[in-house]
Amino acid sequence: MDLEREFERVVAADHRIEPRDWMPEGYRKTLVRQIAQHAHSEIIGMQPEGDWISRAPSLRRKAILLAKVQDEAGHGLYLYAAAETLGADRDDLTARLVEGRQKYSSIFNYPTLTFADVGVIGWLVDGAAICNQVPLCRTSYGPYARAMIRICKEESFHQRQGYELLMTMMRGTRAQRDMVRDAVDRWWWPALMMFGPPDEESANTERSLAWRIKRHTNDELRQRFVDMSVPQAEKLGVTLPDPKLAWNAERGHYDFGEIDWAEFWRVVKGDGPCNAQRVAHRREAHEDGAWVREAAAAYAAMRERAA
Numbered sequence: 001m002d003l004e005r006e007f008e009r010v011v012a013a014d015h016r017i018e019p020r021d022w023m024p025e026g027y028r029k030t031l032v033r034q035i036a037q038h039a040h041s042e043i044i045g046m047q048p049e050g051d052w053i054s055r056a057p058s059l060r061r062k063a064i065l066l067a068k069v070q071d072e073a074g075h076g077l078y079l080y081a082a083a084e085t086l087g088a089d090r091d092d093l094t095a096r097l098v099e100g101r102q103k104y105s106s107i108f109n110y111p112t113l114t115f116a117d118v119g120v121i122g123w124l125v126d127g128a129a130i131c132n133q134v135p136l137c138r139t140s141y142g143p144y145a146r147a148m149i150r151i152c153k154e155e156s157f158h159q160r161q162g163y164e165l166l167m168t169m170m171r172g173t174r175a176q177r178d179m180v181r182d183a184v185d186r187w188w189w190p191a192l193m194m195f196g197p198p199d200e201e202s203a204n205t206e207r208s209l210a211w212r213i214k215r216h217t218n219d220e221l222r223q224r225f226v227d228m229s230v231p232q233a234e235k236l237g238v239t240l241p242d243p244k245l246a247w248n249a250e251r252g253h254y255d256f257g258e259i260d261w262a263e264f265w266r267v268v269k270g271d272g273p274c275n276a277q278r279v280a281h282r283r284e285a286h287e288d289g290a291w292v293r294e295a296a297a298a299y300a301a302m303r304e305r306a307a
């Protein structure tokens with residue numbers, strides 16, 4: 001009872017729960033679920049852009065893209081480490097991912113058809129990630145909050161590189177501008193889906209808000225993203241593919257059209273354009289890396305024997 005009261009007090013005071021502190025089992029489970037899904041998203045998220053590393057149009061663009069994809073690997077690792085502080089086992093989390101027992105963000109199940117997709121992922125996907133993740137820097141669990149601070153700094157940089165790439169393409173040839181517009185048309189709605197189902201269908205939000213794991217609802221963050229993106233699209237010279245997008249002076253926000261939630265759930269449940277490919281690729285990479293894990297374990301055992 002005392003432990004529970006102390007937990008509630010720390011959360012209510014906006015202080016952090018640390019790994020050594022007592023926490024309710026539901027809190028721990030919710031965090032492992034969210035952090036693991038987040039980590040998996042970063043790792044699977046390397047694939048759509050990774051597809052373009054060998055086809056980048058210049059050495060400069062290749063170096064930038066390589067660095068960005070490496071950053072995503074780093075984000076995955078900080079997050080797996082944060083999940084480990086809750087008692088999760090990294091091998092088990094990877095097994096759950098490759099066996100389809102744990103989710104990752106729907107957004108990474110769409111294909112990257114042209115190099116403009118690299119720019120649009122930076123602008124819209126990292127942009128949505130920032131909207132969703134900046135509040136997580138104040139999440140109630142210490143290791144997650146601290147991981148998010150560094151991740152958000154890097155995501156901001158990613159977003160700028162995406163926007164700069166798109167600006168460059170928009171100043172280029174007609175064909176380049178068409179590529180950007182086509183990519184924006186394909187990624188806009190999936191980016192809005194990144195924030196999760198509407199609040200009334202979000203099974204976890206209420207509990208996660210009470211525990212201050214989440215700081216805003218899915219719809220609040222989605223609205224923030226729309227409001228942020230409209231002026232950026234105008235400056236870029238692209239039209240977002242939503243005829244219902246309009247400023248609502250009364251609300252002080254942009255209104256926007258209905259999201260295709262049937263598509264969202266299809267993709268979440270494994271039936272998106274690239275789900276099978278993404279998971280198969282991750283499984284192969286994990287299997288190919290077996291010798292590294294074996295070598296590291298053998299080396300650690302040798303050092304232990306020598307000590």
Ligand code: BYC
Binds near residue numbers: 039
């Ligand atoms: N895709 O009750 P809800 C990145 C699931 S990485 C798939 O609202 P919650 C980046 C949800 O898990 C981006 N599944 O859930 C990387 C739940 O199922 P379970 C990832 C989704 O957790 C590389 C069910 O639907 N970011 O940014 O309260 C390059 C009901 O949802 C999705 C994070 O993971 C989805 N879009 O809220 C560039 C951020 N949405 O678990 C960029 C941390 C929902 O009950 N996560 N589901 O079986 C969060 O903030 C929250 O987990 C969410 C969902 C807002 C995503």
